[in-house]
Amino acid sequence: MDFEFTDDQGSLRDAVQRWVEKGFSFERRHGLAKAGGATRAVYAELAELGLTGLVVPESHGGLGFGAIEAMVVMEELGRGLVNAPYAAGALVAPTLLSAAPEALQAAWLPRVASGDVLVVLAHQEQAARYRLHHVRTRATASGSGSGYRLAGAKSVVPAGDEADAYVVPARLTGADDDTAGIGLFLVERAAAGLAVRGYPTQDGARAAELTLVGTPATLITEEGGALIEQAADVGIAAVCAEAVGLMEKLTAITVEYMNTRKQFNATLASFQALRHRMADVKMQLELGRSMSFYASMKLGEPAAQRRLALSQAKVQLGQSMRYVSQQCVQLHGGIGVTDEYIASHYFKRLTMLEMSFGDTLHHLGEVSAHMQDTAGVFA
Amino acid sequence: MDLNFTADELAFRHEIRDWVAANLPADISHKVHNALHLTRDDMQAWARILGRKGWHGYSWPKQFGGPGWTAVQRHLFEEECALAGAPRIVPFGPVMVAPVIMAFGSPEQQQRHLPGIMSGDVWWSQGYSEPGAGSDLASLKCKAERQGDKYIVNGQKTWTTLGQYGEWIFCLVRTSSEGKPQTGISFLLIDMKSPGVSVRPIIMLDGGHEVNEVWFDEVEVPAENLVGEENKGWTYAKYLLAHERAGIGEVNRAKRELERLKRIAKAEGLYDDGRFRDQIALLEVDIVALEMLILRVVSASNSGKQSLDVAGLLKIRGSEIQQRYTELMMLAGGPFSLPFIQEAMDAGWQGDHVGAAHCAPLSGAYFNFRKTTIYGGSNEVQRNIVAQTVLGS
Secondary structure, three states: OEOOOOHHHHHHHHHHHHHHHHHOOHHHHHHHHHOOOOOHHHHHHHHHOOHHHOOOOHHHOOOOOOHHHHHHHHHHHHHOOOOOOHHHHHHHHHHHHOOOOHHHHHHHHHHHHHOOOOEEEOOOOOOOOOOOOOOOOEEEEOOOOOOEEEEEEEEEEEOOOOOOEEEEEEEOOOOOOOOOOEEEEEEEOOOOOEEEEEEEOOOOOEEEEEEEEEEEEEEEEOOHHHHHHHHHHHHHHHHHHHHHHHHHHHHHHHHHHHHHOEEOOEEHHHOHHHHHHHHHHHHHHHHHHHHHHHHHHOOOOOHHHHHHHHHHHHHHHHHHHHHHHHHHHHHHHHHHHOOOOHHHHHHHHHHHHHOOOOOHHHHHHHHHHHOOOOOOOOO | OEOOOOHHHHHHHHHHHHHHHHHOOHHHHHHHHOOOOOOHHHHHHHHHHHHHHOOOOOOOOHHHOOOOOOHHHHHHHHHHHHHHOOOOOOOHHHHHHHHHHHHHOOHHHHHHHHHHHHHOOOOEEEEOOEOOEOOOHHHOOOEEEEEOOEEEEEEEEOOOOOHHHOOEEEEEEEOOOOOOHHHHEEEEEEEOOOOOEEEEEEEOOOOOEEEEEEEEEEEEEEHHHEEOOOOOHHHHHHHHHHOOOHHHHOHHHHHHHHHHHHHHHHHOOOOOOHHHHHHHHHHHHHHHHHHHHHHHHHHHHHHOOOOOOOHHHHHHHHHHHHHHHHHHHHHHHHHHHOOOOHHHHOOOOOOOOOOOHHHOOHHHHHHHHHHHHOOOOOHHHHHHHHHHHHHOO
């Protein structure tokens, strides 16, 4: 058992930190958000650093790194409040594409690794809430060749109008809620019958609604149910790690403010009611960090253990994010609820993350449904 | 980053598991698993069984007769003991006073006291708190005056856990009233059979006799029982607090009690009640998160590379979790948590239970565990300490 980072992981962290310090100031982020939240240019800079190929196998032009390296990068992107679809494009999409037939992998993964294309998962549907297997979108084999056509709609697709292609779950057989019969398909942005309605999101990025009407699609796998769970778990681990970076930085910003700002002729840091609040913030941060480690380290476990662990992690991180972000805003007073001050942007990003890949109540339900007689990290 | 134990560590875990299975008396583990009353003999029997194996002081280095285990091995030992239903090791001797004697005691003190602590033969108590010195421990008044080769001790200690069984007590006493309150405190070892020592029970809200007042009336203590230097006792006490104690989170015990909570909830027909079950699930997440935090501390301590200053967090979170599982168990008992039949908490009681037998100890445990956020430095004091490290001011 070992919770140390290797030297290589430390170098990776340093590289992302240096890029953030040099190239991603709050002013830049604020400007991007004000301009509508398009961040493909930021994604391209991450690609120049080689980060978009982080987890893509070396045989497909990537670096072939694993879950811990992904966690390190996400922590730093969080700390820097970087708005770019990194988790969606560079972590979740490669997980999905790695199940594709070899030719499809060879056609797409090298370009995903280089960042030339952005592929994102488009799985959410209007009636599904956070249920991964609730898929109403239908796939039918097209008359000619091996192609399929999709009909349906997908909601709140990250960077949806900036992506070049989508991984779309669509039902091959069965009822809307069946766990079996879900295929995963690659749909290109330029495909016929695909309508994309983009819009800004609360955290200064973009998302889109997709409408598919007889849209041509390429089959990735007919066994999509298990794969989408795995990809969602990769997404959860990324959310957890990003949240740790966000919470750590927001806490540091708040500490600095409390040691500077004076009221009643004393710094905020001198008031015990506020000091105790910071102790509780620290508690939630460290519990959150612990469970973020847990999430990333459990990604390689068999599905049942992995899913329970990732749900446990999301419950903890959800609570941590909510508490830390709300309290850090509160401790700032009025400045904390302004647009010009950085803390409110950390707050909004953390709030969005709680609702990504299932919110706290959803995952509490998952833990509740799947918990065993014995519990614990090694149970 | 690797969550897995090494092959050697896993082999160690199995060695401990097998040994505990073979050596922990079934009647004792039955009591622990069912929260029945543990007698002095139960506690001391387990201490002596561990002592014969050289594990009562399981955190001790080899030079003092301990096993010299790594932090990971200590954690695994604690986990295996807790899950098997072993009683908690009464900490005052092997966990609290022994490290102070090792670090600051004379060779004579080490030779005199450490063997009896390791063997489990000598029962130690702790004399820290006083009626006027709780969270503000440094304001303590119990006085030790040097007269020739003796100290004369006068005053009162309180909240002395299991002091009714104590044979020796380690005390913080005031030897000087000059300077800051912290600078006039000494660390004294006192034979509780000395004339002038009296122990009076404090009955707690659950009806149990767990803590005591200890009074000192002109008690003569040989000067050789002073640990280290006079007026340096506060430093030694702080050493004790700062001593690596991942165990204060009590997470292994919490895992065992979570299993019991699930058994009770099933028996009471609550496990399929979504509202109640979600509360168990939330507690399960809390426990896993605490375990991960503790494993980070254990790992850091094992590698010696980083210091993770989170003892205060472990105490706060661990105690909150202990209170939560006792609360949920009591609620699971429903109306059968109301009867107060103390004998029903004794193993082998032949009377008629009201409701299921597992309901008898539930409220008492809930009442009793309100102590966990109060003792060992109240959680509010812990928050002061945590805030100091976070804010740096």
